[in-house]
Amino acid sequence: MKNINNKISGAEAVIRSLIEENVDLIYGYPGGAIMPIYDELYKFQEKINHVLTRHEQGATHAAQGFSRVSGKVGVVMATSGPGATNLVTGIADAQIDSTPMVCITGQVASHLLGSDAFQETDIIGISTPVTKWNCQVTKAKDIPKILAKAFYIAKSGRPGPVLIDITKDAQFELMDYKYEKCHSVRSYKPVPDYSIEQIKNASKLINEAKKPFIVFGQGVILGDAENEFKDLIEKTGIPSAWTILGLSALPTDHYLNVGMVGMHGNYGPNVLTNECDLLIAIGMRFDDRVTGNLESYAKQAKIIHMEIDPAEIDKNVESDVAVLGNIKDTIPLLSSMVNKNSHKEWLEKFNNFYDIEFKKVINDEINPTKEGLTMAEVIKEINNSTKGDAIIVTDVGQHQMVTCRYAKFNKSKSNVTSGGLGTMGFALPAALGAKMGAPEREVVAVIGDGGYQMTIQELGTIFQTGSAVKIVVLNNNFLGMVRQWQEMFFDKRYASTELVNPDFVTIAKGYYIEAEKVSERKKLKNAVNKMIKSKKPYFLEVTIEKENNVFPMIPTGASVSEIRLE
Amino acid sequence: MKDLKTTFTVSIYTENNLGLLNRISAIFLKRHINIDSLTTSQSEIKDIFRFVIVVNASEFMIKRLVKQIEKQIEVIASFYHTDDQTIFLETALYKVKSKSLFDEKHIQKIIKNSQANIVTVSPNYFVIEKTGWREDTEKLYNELEPYGLLQFVRSGRISVSKEPMNISNILGLNSDK
Ligand SMILES: Cc1ncc(C[n+]2csc(CCOP(=O)(O)OP(=O)(O)O)c2C)c(N)n1
Numbered sequence: 001m002k003n004i005n006n007k008i009s010g011a012e013a014v015i016r017s018l019i020e021e022n023v024d025l026i027y028g029y030p031g032g033a034i035m036p037i038y039d040e041l042y043k044f045q046e047k048i049n050h051v052l053t054r055h056e057q058g059a060t061h062a063a064q065g066f067s068r069v070s071g072k073v074g075v076v077m078a079t080s081g082p083g084a085t086n087l088v089t090g091i092a093d094a095q096i097d098s099t100p101m102v103c104i105t106g107q108v109a110s111h112l113l114g115s116d117a118f119q120e121t122d123i124i125g126i127s128t129p130v131t132k133w134n135c136q137v138t139k140a141k142d143i144p145k146i147l148a149k150a151f152y153i154a155k156s157g158r159p160g161p162v163l164i165d166i167t168k169d170a171q172f173e174l175m176d177y178k179y180e181k182c183h184s185v186r187s188y189k190p191v192p193d194y195s196i197e198q199i200k201n202a203s204k205l206i207n208e209a210k211k212p213f214i215v216f217g218q219g220v221i222l223g224d225a226e227n228e229f230k231d232l233i234e235k236t237g238i239p240s241a242w243t244i245l246g247l248s249a250l251p252t253d254h255y256l257n258v259g260m261v262g263m264h265g266n267y268g269p270n271v272l273t274n275e276c277d278l279l280i281a282i283g284m285r286f287d288d289r290v291t292g293n294l295e296s297y298a299k300q301a302k303i304i305h306m307e308i309d310p311a312e313i314d315k316n317v318e319s320d321v322a323v324l325g326n327i328k329d330t331i332p333l334l335s336s337m338v339n340k341n342s343h344k345e346w347l348e349k350f351n352n353f354y355d356i357e358f359k360k361v362i363n364d365e366i367n368p369t370k371e372g373l374t375m376a377e378v379i380k381e382i383n384n385s386t387k388g389d390a391i392i393v394t395d396v397g398q399h400q401m402v403t404c405r406y407a408k409f410n411k412s413k414s415n416v417t418s419g420g421l422g423t424m425g426f427a428l429p430a431a432l433g434a435k436m437g438a439p440e441r442e443v444v445a446v447i448g449d450g451g452y453q454m455t456i457q458e459l460g461t462i463f464q465t466g467s468a469v470k471i472v473v474l475n476n477n478f479l480g481m482v483r484q485w486q487e488m489f490f491d492k493r494y495a496s497t498e499l500v501n502p503d504f505v506t507i508a509k510g511y512y513i514e515a516e517k518v519s520e521r522k523k524l525k526n527a528v529n530k531m532i533k534s535k536k537p538y539f540l541e542v543t544i545e546k547e548n549n550v551f552p553m554i555p556t557g558a559s560v561s562e563i564r565l566e
Numbered sequence: 567m568k569d570l571k572t573t574f575t576v577s578i579y580t581e582n583n584l585g586l587l588n589r590i591s592a593i594f595l596k597r598h599i600n601i602d603s604l605t606t607s608q609s610e611i612k613d614i615f616r617f618v619i620v621v622n623a624s625e626f627m628i629k630r631l632v633k634q635i636e637k638q639i640e641v642i643a644s645f646y647h648t649d650d651q652t653i654f655l656e657t658a659l660y661k662v663k664s665k666s667l668f669d670e671k672h673i674q675k676i677i678k679n680s681q682a683n684i685v686t687v688s689p690n691y692f693v694i695e696k697t698g699w700r701e702d703t704e705k706l707y708n709e710l711e712p713y714g715l716l717q718f719v720r721s722g723r724i725s726v727s728k729e730p731m732n733i734s735n736i737l738g739l740n741s742d743k
Contacts (some may be wrong), residue, residue, distance in 0.1 A: 083596070100731040124585055125585075125588060128588050128589050128592060129589075129596070131593050132639065133639040135585075136584075153639055186582050187580070187639065187640050187641060187642040187737075188639045310636070310637075311630075311636070311637045313633075314629070314630070315630055315633075539568065
């Protein structure tokens with residue numbers, strides 16, 4: 001809306017600012033307090049594609065999925081009140097998993113603030129503990145500056161979600177528009193300086209170590225340091241294990257990739273955590289699901305912690321050498337100081353543990369002889385069909401652990417899952433976002449029958465956008481992960497974990513999505529191949545053995561070396 | 567040891583931001599750390615604010631907490647100090663019936679000995695101010711209390727550190743270019 005003075009409205013300034021930040025995709029849901037911005041979106045629809053999800057939570061997870069595969073900032077819009085509160089779960093998820101996201105919410109007019117006006121909620125207060133930064137804007141003239149700052153903060157340093165709340169009067173108000181990108185905020189240091197001294201100390205420990213072991217996290221992916229990381233481990237020959245969010249940073253079949261650490265991780269890396277003489281943590285934060293009982297976690301080892309966020313240093317595990325900074329810078333420096341090595345015997349130990357795990361767990365899971373289908377054999381078929389080139393999106397529960405354990409990855413940024421928050425309902429919308437963030441790639445969502453029904457309405461968004469997401473529901477008619485705990489720790493008292501499910505195939509078809517259900521092993525391969533071949537959204541339900549459990553497992557409170565195989 | 571608790575003064579330099587108090591107090595709340603006192607004011611640098619927060623906690627906890635505070639975007643720097651690393655004071659105000667001042671000769675002596683100041687005298691009441699350590703204001707409280715205190719209030723701790731905190735340097739350095 002231009003007037004004679006070339007002034008534009010705050011709402012238009014929002015859209016122009018987004019265009020300046022190269023945003024061409026937004027997930028959101030309109031409502032009263034954000035209508036002026038939607039009106040501008042209508043005018044700028046050639047430049048920005050707004051995807052109407054079916055629930056605001058879906059918009060956040062879609063933005064997360066988009067960001068995780070593309071490395072770009074996910075953008076979300078919602079109205080005030082319930083629209084804004086519906087974002088909270090996704091924002092919390094993005095915060096704990098360090099996903100860059102900018103959420104723009106409408107707010108009641110500034111003169112109504114604090115009056116309990118219709119659809120007024122204190123979204124700044126509500127979102128404060130789960131945002132990297134948030135800010136309310138009540139004057140149109142502040143919009144470009146605040147949005148520039150929002151994008152800078154969301155994506156710099158350790159990324160995270162930012163929420164900007166814009167009052168309706170600020171959206172209408174006219175202003176002189178000028179956009180300047182933000183390159184610094186004086187009170188904020190996104191990347192701490194590294195110390196050459198500490199890198200030297202780290203290299204010394206590495207050169208002296210007989211049994212060094214690397215555990216890497218999402219930092220390798222967020223730091224865009226996959227190649228640097230691979231160079232380091234190949235030069236030093238150090239066995240390397242991943243946290244759930246580090247998955248796909250190193251190809252599955254790399255000879256130094258020894259599997260997953262943590263509660264349902266692999267046998268070798270968990271047990272040998274308590275046998276290594278040097279533990280090198282790279283871009284990970286020693287989550288309790290990774291460490292088990294801290295009192296008996298790697299006590300025998302020296303610890304090197306390479307990390308961008310100073311608050312993570314010594315938070316859970318105290319390090320002997322902390323290397324702050326961006327690993328994209330620090331890893332190559334470290335690589336240049338370490339000796340070439342190969343820890344053949346030590347690596348062999350991991351392989352021996354793998355053989356035990358294979359005999360006791362993996363073989364029965366991927367080549368089952370019993371009648372019921374296992375989750376792992378479905379993943380094996382997906383691997384066969386996609387050759388490890390797909391982006392795999394998972395929800396939360398048994399299927400998530402099984403998928404992360406068995407899925408094969410050739411490329412980075414291919415594993416999209418809710419790690420830190422464990423948000424059921426994440427996968428379906430996140431898969432939509434992933435497909436839109438990497439349209440040339442195959443995207444397969446693997447979801448439990450419980451979590452699927454938490455955001456099942458996003459089938460509508462998938463259908464409306466025509467995104468060729470492949471949806472696999474592993475149906476065990478249970479909230480499987482909770483059931484497994486009830487079986488193991490609550491004498492099989494299955495309190496409210498059994499699900500009586502609808503006809504999922506009919507529901508998918510109701511959204512005009514091609515769908516099939518498989519309950520027999522002999523039909524599985526063809527069904528998976530047919531799904532992967534399809535160029536359209538596709539739904540596949542697989543009936544899974546009801547009481548299929550995930551092993552190995554570190555019971556809560558136990559040490560990593562007490563991991564159970566059965 | 568890990569659990570040994572002592573008094574720490576946390577000093578936080580910040581940009582003036584509406585929501586910051588909320589963010590900072592949430593960091594304490596989440597870890598069940600009670601804030602004994604909290605004062606905010608302008609700092610030695612224009613437009614930069616300073617929080618002084620007193621807590622009773624273990625050093626193990628306070629170290630981690632200060633890093634979490636520093637991580638907030640609008641926080642420039644955050645420090646923690648033990649009592650012997652800072653110069654600190656509190657101020658207390660005591661409102662007493664004027665009648666007691668004249669009837670009870672002893673009160674005048676108490677005021678004089680405690681080196682407190684009389685801020686205001688009116689026909690009905692007078693107000694005494696005492697600045698010092700907690701023991702000083704508490705001692706005066708205990709002495710005046712028998713004569714009837716109409717009102718009593720004590721400020722949060724204000725404190726300066728013995729060692730420099732170099733905020734200007736930090737401000738000069740923070741740029742990502
Ligand atoms: C929003 C939310 N609510 C509750 C939980 C707790 N929870 C974790 S796993 C799980 C069961 C998931 O069941 P399902 O989606 O069927 O997957 P499965 O474990 O059977 O593979 C539950 C209830 C959660 N993680 N997220």
